[in-house]
Amino acid sequence: MSGVQTVWGWPIAIYLFLAGVAAGAYLSAAYVWYKRGDNPVSRMGIFLAAPCLGVSILFLFFDLGAPLRFMLAFLKPFSSMISVGTWVLTIFFIIAALQWLKCYKAKEASLELSNAAWIAGIIFAVATAVYTGVLLGVVKAIPFWNTPLLPVLFFISSVSTGIGALLVGVLIKGAKDSDVGILHSLSRIDLVFVGLEVLVLLFYLLVMGQSRLAAASSVKMLVAGSCAPFFWIFVVVGLLVPFCLEWGLNRKQDNQLSSMVVSGTAAGICLLFGGLALRYLILAVGIFEGFSPIL
Amino acid sequence: MPRYGMAVDLKKCVRCRTCYITCKVLHNIPSQFDNGRKYTRVKLIEPEAGKYPAVRRFFYPSHCMHCDDAPCVTVCPTGASFKDKDGIISFDPKKCIGCRYCILACPYDARYFNHETGIVDKCDFCEDKVRQGKEPYCVEKCIGHAITFGDLDDPNSEVSRMITEAGAVALSPQLGTKPKVFYGNMR
Amino acid sequence: MGSKLSRRSFLKLTGVAVGSGLAYSKFGGLKLSALSPAEATGTDDEKWKHTACALCLMCPMQVKVKNGKIVDVRGEDIYPWKGRVCAKAYGGIWGRVYAPDRIIYPLKRVGKRGEGKFVRCSWDEVITNFSKKLKEYMDEGHPEAFEIWWGCPVQADNMYFLHYFSRIMGCSISYMHGQICFGDHTSEKSVTFGGSRAGDLVNGTADYINTKYAVIAAQNFPGTVFAPGTQCGASAFWPVYLKAKENGMRHLSVDPKLTDSGALANEWIPIKPGTDGAFAYGVANVLIKEKLYDEDFLLKYTNAPQLIRVDTKQAMKDDAGKYLAWDSASNSAIPLPPADQRGNLSLGIGKTYTVGDVQCKTALTLYAEESEKYPPEKVIEICELPFLPDKIVEIARNLGNNKPAVLFYPGFTTGRYTNWFQVLRIYSCVNMLLGNIERPGGWYFPKHKFNTGTGWPEPPEVPEYPNPDLKVVPGPWGNLMSVELLDKAPCYKEPRDFHPATVALPWDHFTAMQEGKVKALFSTAENSAITQVNTDYVYDCLNKLEMIVVGDQLPKDFIEMADYVLPEAAYVERNQLFTFSALGQDGQEHATAIMRSRTIELPGEVKTVTWFFTEVSKRIGLGAYFENIDTDYGWWNKMLKHAKLPVTAEELVENGPYVEKYPMTYDVMFKPIETRSGRFEMYSNELAEECYFNEKSIWYESQYIYPVPCHIPIAEPKGKDEFYLVSGKASWHQKSATQNNRYLMEDEIEGGCPFSPLYINAERASELGLKEGDMVEVECVGPTKQEEPHVFDDSAIGYKQKVRVHITEGLHPSVAFTHFAAGHKAKSMLPKAREGVLHSAFVPLTVEPYGGGCGKNYSIVRLRKG
Missing domain, CATH: 2.40.40.20 (Barwin-like endoglucanases)
Structure with missing residues (x-):
């Protein structure tokens, strides 16, 4: 068939997005923990990861035609990318949830998290973020997805949306002056990741635009076709705006909480929007490589 | 163990669409007018080529190609899609969780998602009939006797001869899935 | 209440809820329930039963019945089907017989006509009110104020019975559909080749498996055809067509559209509508110019050598009133000898003969002169063919060089413009030039047909028929018939307005409805409300009627115009005999008798039309003519007996088709030629005498029936849009x-x-x-x-x-x-x-x-x- 896939839609986009946010938020938390030990920013990451992942899994669950048979997906762990993902997400969820529980119980007390748990968590968070890309990347029938660039892109985006979620979470919950420093360094890291995302996306679209017919059609549909308005909104709001905001934050070096609250929150919201839009758009322009009707 | 395959001799295909209808009614696949959805295991591909008046209209039925390297099997998380010993890409509806990954993976658009049952469906070469020694419905009912079904490993089977003698070929072999449905005399 | 009839409410009325079982399963495709409900439950009561399809025509088929439900379908194992039937056979069972919107109760209209508001009513109410109307018209001395319109001999429940009812009651009956289908074609073939050959020629019955080159216009050939020698559809023709192709037949499709089936042809000739006459004349032009015609055939079997006066264009006759031809031995005019005798006749193309002091030319010369108006380059222009003129030459040469194994067929259900009668005549003459009638690979007439008669009960079985002056006249072919009343009168007056082989004269019915002469209507096996052209006018006529009763299985336009809707038995729910003589892919004639049979029980309150009319007959005082009629077996046994067949209807139902196999035999003269000259007529003496030169004829001097066929342009689209x-x-x-x-x-x-x-x-x-x-x-x-x-x-x-x-x-x-x-x-x-x-x-x-x-x-x- 030559045609746009309508098999996976919004629920899967949200699933991929939230799994990415969870992974990104967890990795950011781990970074902050590594840098500063137990602190509110790190806790926010732990606080966000497990619920995001849980909701993500719910979206996947309710998108299934026969959700009650979900357990069957565990039986053959290496048979399919979905089964791999099921295990990866489950293990990651267990780790993140245990840490979340500890974090929740600790309240004002100091939090002890074992290095082993962190290392396992980091491994499965990376795996989760990469997996969201690989899930689509292995679909040969849709050439636009069938590239190792997609896991790279989704991983970068995951980290970026995770940082975005942290910024929004911390700033909305109410940041203290002591948090500003680490938030700054997170936004600096994100600046790099957003920049990378732009470059990888550009490279991805250039490569695909010159490749086989169906992938080229996907690119065309994305940048100039029916999805173009949404795509360019995504580019501006989801990439350029947060990039500029974070750039601004880093240039001023003023370390003032007030400007961090405004710019950081705005950037975070834009990043989250961008992450969701990116996944939806990539799903929406999945075009099957048609089999030749004429021999 | 045979390795089942199918060949369609398009020289004998009269475009009557019997394969489509029989497959639908005899497998109890709902009509488009029952639920507004176009469920089918067989698709009729009818592209026009050329400019007026030098125009030709091709026609062929298309369904699961029962690929030897079936991507639908690779992506299925539960083993609901699996390759049987006789080469049939079989499907166990009791194991399907409705993730639809197989629909995305299939380059031949051979599967559909049944929204009422929540699971996927596709051509299984009428395996229940085949294992009773009968032919699939589309073969049995074909007006032009255009469709042959049999053992690809037996060089003397009708289906093998369609490939070796009549030059039947797989659609888009470059997709690399090694289909076991072949088409001859495309016109 | 009072809401418009939606599908859903109609379904409620028909009493069947969507998905209420039958062959449906909402778990479609799920292997757990891939068995139909019938298969999934109950005992193992399973049987293949013999019956016939009716979705287009009547292909013999078997249905597998399990626990009272049909679960599979296949063709009868006879030629040409050999076990296979097409998509329609399956669509028919599951999309009609078992459709969730099947009408299974009598319905009564409660809204305006066409509004589609109905409520369920009882059979008794329908029969009582319907009979009251009929009685009223009979008492007024105008039983013909009631008409039966039936549409299709295979879909109708016993058309013989319907005609018998009409004959007994004296009401009008009309095969309305026929005239928008093949009526003009049958007339033309009767005029040109004589009545006994018309049906097969209209159907396109030919020795396809030996044909080398076939030029076939329109009709989505071969997907929408009568299989040769049958009244069956494409399921029976495709195997023959494939065999013909295998044997090397080249097929040209002449059609404005590259149709779904026409795409199977070797070549597509897109022609402008209504210009087919010019195309055929273009072919004739080349055939004649290049002397590619069959001189022997023309001299022996056609009136090509008949002498026509140059001055009046009328037939030259001798004192005894006989048609003349030129005898080259005696160099004089002699009476045109009977067909099969060539003598020393001369075709005399281009020559003028003097008979007495009258200048004459042969019919062929007149045809040739007309063809000269259509040289290839002109044809390309008129027909707007996207080819060089050489294409016409090529087609004509292919025909001429491969004759007589060639076909030049205008199609069965073709264009039907006002010039169509002449188009068909031009085509017929090209076939005469090709000499392809009763020759291997050419037109063929099955020689072994069963003559079943009509199965009417006759006195003393029933009382003497009432209305002794009512005449039953033969229909166009097969066992079709008409009652010579309002429907056919213009075909039997002197001179005729229309050829008797026309199937119906719909406009007369419409006029009668407008004038209040027809007041009530029963329609079955058709959807005439919209299949007749000029729908607004038809609706206007229908709205003037006092009562409309329509029977069917599924909703249709005519049903929404009805006052009462009858839930009619579907085709696999009743019995009916069919006979035909099929030309198989094995090159044999298969004289066949089959029974359509009741394979399943009637759902809901479904009844046959014959039951309905039998009940009505009791209420209008005609019961004596209808009691003891067994429409399940007795009627058909009578017809089998009439044909002297050694089987009974019961045996056909139980054991399947009865087939006699004969080798094909080619004989142009297997039957006398029933034209005025006793030959196939290039110059139509009937048209000349009945119409063109007859001052009393309404068609006096109309070129549309000029005895030498001519192409008449039709109105054309003008603007860019x-x-x-x-x-x-x-x-x-x-x-x-x-x-x-x-x-x-x-x-x-x-x-x-x-x-x-x-x-x-x-x-x-x-x-x-x-x-x-x-x-x-x-x-x-x-x-x-x-x-x-x-x-x-x-x-x-x-x-x-x-x-x-x-x-x-x-x-x-x-x-x-x-x-x-x-x-x-x-x-x-x-x-x-x-x-x-x-x-x-x-x-x-x-x-x-x-x-x-x-x-x-x-x-x-x-x-x-x-």
């Missing part, structure tokens, strides 16, 4: 029985097109700025009474409907095409059937002289975007 609106059938769509069918109407069947489209040529579309799927408004603009002398009623002009366009390279630029199963008015039909354009509504009612065709495709429309 005007088109001929042409409708056609598809191999999965044959008639009203295939419409509203939930399987046959699926998008996937028609190349996945998700709407009921109007097809337009790509270049024309781009000129009009139309893209795939764009909505256009279609408006009928012609033919008007000014453009076309034979417009009877032009209510259709100005009719508008909106439709989405489907752009194709496979269509003549002058044409906008729609499949006929679109644009329906009935709200209870499938949504897709209501989309698109209702073709008949765009066709002004024209009446073709003498042949009586109703210009089924004669419509000019204007397209506007939006």
Whole structure:
């Protein structure tokens, strides 16, 4: 068939997005923990990861035609990318949830998290973020997805949306002056990741635009076709705006909480929007490589 | 163990669409007018080529190609899609969780998602009939006797001869899935 | 209450809830329930039963019945089916017999006609009120104020019975559909070749497996045909066609559209509608110029050598009134000898003979002179063929060089413009030139047909028939018949207005309805409310009636016009005998008798039409004529006996078809030629004497029936946005029985097109700025009474409907095409059937002289975007 896939839609986009946010938020938390030990920013990451992942899994669950048979997906762990993902997400969820529980119980007390748990968590968070890309990347029938660039892109985006979620979470919950420093360094890291995302996306679209017919059609549909308005909104709001905001934050070096609250929150919201839009758009322009009707 | 395959001799295909209808009614696949959805295991591909008046209209039925390297099997998380010993890409509806990954993976658009049952469906070469020694419905009912079904490993089977003698070929072999449905005399 | 009839409410009325079982399973495709409910439950009571399809014609088939439900279908294992039947056979069972919207209770209209509001009522109420009306008309001395319209011999429940009822009651009966289908064709073939050969020639019965070259116009050949020698559909012809192709037959499709089946042809000749006469004359022109005609055949079997006066163009006769021909031995005129005798006759092309002091030319010379007006380059221009003139030469040479194993066929269900009678005549003459009748690979007449008669009960079985002056007259072919009343009177007056082989004269019925002479109507096995052209006019007529009763299995337009709706037994729920003599892919004649049989019980309160009329007969004092009639077996046994067949109807039902096999034998003279000259007529003496030179004829001096056929241009689309609106059938769509069918109407069947489209040529579309799927408004603009002398009623002009366009390279630029199963008015039909354009509504009612065709495709429309 030559045609746009309508098999996976919004629920899967949200699933991929939230799994990415969870992974990104967890990795950011781990970074902050590594840098500063137990602190509110790190806790926010732990606080966000497990619920995001849980909701993500719910979206996947309710998108299934026969959700009650979900357990069957565990039986053959290496048979399919979905089964791999099921295990990866489950293990990651267990780790993140245990840490979340500890974090929740600790309240004002100091939090002890074992290095082993962190290392396992980091491994499965990376795996989760990469997996969201690989899930689509292995679909040969849709050439636009069938590239190792997609896991790279989704991983970068995951980290970026995770940082975005942290910024929004911390700033909305109410940041203290002591948090500003680490938030700054997170936004600096994100600046790099957003920049990378732009470059990888550009490279991805250039490569695909010159490749086989169906992938080229996907690119065309994305940048100039029916999805173009949404795509360019995504580019501006989801990439350029947060990039500029974070750039601004880093240039001023003023370390003032007030400007961090405004710019950081705005950037975070834009990043989250961008992450969701990116996944939806990539799903929406999945075009099957048609089999030749004429021999 | 045979390795089942199918060949369609398009020289004998009269475009009557019997394969489509029989497959639908005899497998109890709902009509488009029952639920507004176009469920089918067989698709009729009818592209026009050329400019007026030098125009030709091709026609062929298309369904699961029962690929030897079936991507639908690779992506299925539960083993609901699996390759049987006789080469049939079989499907166990009791194991399907409705993730639809197989629909995305299939380059031949051979599967559909049944929204009422929540699971996927596709051509299984009428395996229940085949294992009773009968032919699939589309073969049995074909007006032009255009469709042959049999053992690809037996060089003397009708289906093998369609490939070796009549030059039947797989659609888009470059997709690399090694289909076991072949088409001859495309016109 | 009072809401318009939606599909859902109609379903409630019909008493069947959607998905209430039958063959349906909402778990479609799930292997757990892949068995139909019948298979999944109950005991192992399973049997293949013999019956026949009815979705287009009557292919013999078997149905597998398990626990009272049909679970599978297959063809009878006889030639040419050999066990296979087409998509329609399956669509019929699951999309009609077991359709969730099947009508299974009598319904009574409660809203306005066409509004579609019905409530369930009792059979007794229908029979009482219907009989009261009939009795009223009988008591007034006008039983003919009631008419029966039946549409199809295979879908109708015992057409012989219906005619018997009509004969006994004295009501009118009409095969209304026939005249928009093949009526003019049958007349033409009768005029040209004589009545006994007409049916087979109309059907296109030929020795296809030996044919080398076939030029076939229109009709979606081979997907929409009568299989040779049968009254069966394409299921029986495809095997023959494939064999012919295997044997090397080349097939040219002459059609404005590259049809679904026409795409199987070796070549497509896109022709402008209505110009077929010029095309055929172009071929004749080359055949004659290059002497590629069969001189022997022309001299022996045709009146090509008949002498025609140069001054008056009338036949030259001797003192005894005999037609003359030129004898080259004695160099004098002699009486045209009977067919089969060549003598020393001369074709005398180009010559003038003097008989007494009168100058004469042969019929062939007149035909040749007419053909000179159509040299190839002119034909290319008139027919707007996208080829060089050499194409016509090539076609003619292929025909001439391969004769007699060639066919030149205008199609069965072809264009039907007002010039069509002459088009058919020109085609017939080309076949005479080719000498391809009763020759291997040419036209063939099955020699072994069963003569079954009509099965009517006769005195003393029943009392003497009432109304002794009522005459029953033969129908066009087979065992069809008519009662010579309102329907056929103009065909039997002196001189005739129409040839008796016309099937019906619909316009007369409409006039009678307008004048209040026809007051009540029963319709079965057709959807005449919309299949007759000029729909607005037809609806206007129908609205004047006091009572309309319509029977069917599924909703349709006519049902929504009815006062009472009868839940009619479907074709696999009743018994009926069919006989035919099929030409198989094995090259043999298969004289066959089959029974359609009741394979399943009647659902709900479904009854047969014969039961209904038997009940009615009791209430109108005619019970004595109908009691003790066994329409299940007795009626058919009588017909089998009449044909001297050694089987009974019971045996046919139990054991399947009865077949006698004969080798094919070629003999032009196997039957006398029933024309005025006793030969196949190139110059029609009947047209000359009955019409053209007859001052009393309504067709006096009309070129539309000129004895030497001529091409007459029809009205044309003028503006950049005007088109001929042409409708056609598809191999999965044959008639009203295939419409509203939930399987046959699926998008996937028609190349996945998700709407009921109007097809337009790509270049024309781009000129009009139309893209795939764009909505256009279609408006009928012609033919008007000014453009076309034979417009009877032009209510259709100005009719508008909106439709989405489907752009194709496979269509003549002058044409906008729609499949006929679109644009329906009935709200209870499938949504897709209501989309698109209702073709008949765009066709002004024209009446073709003498042949009586109703210009089924004669419509000019204007397209506007939006």
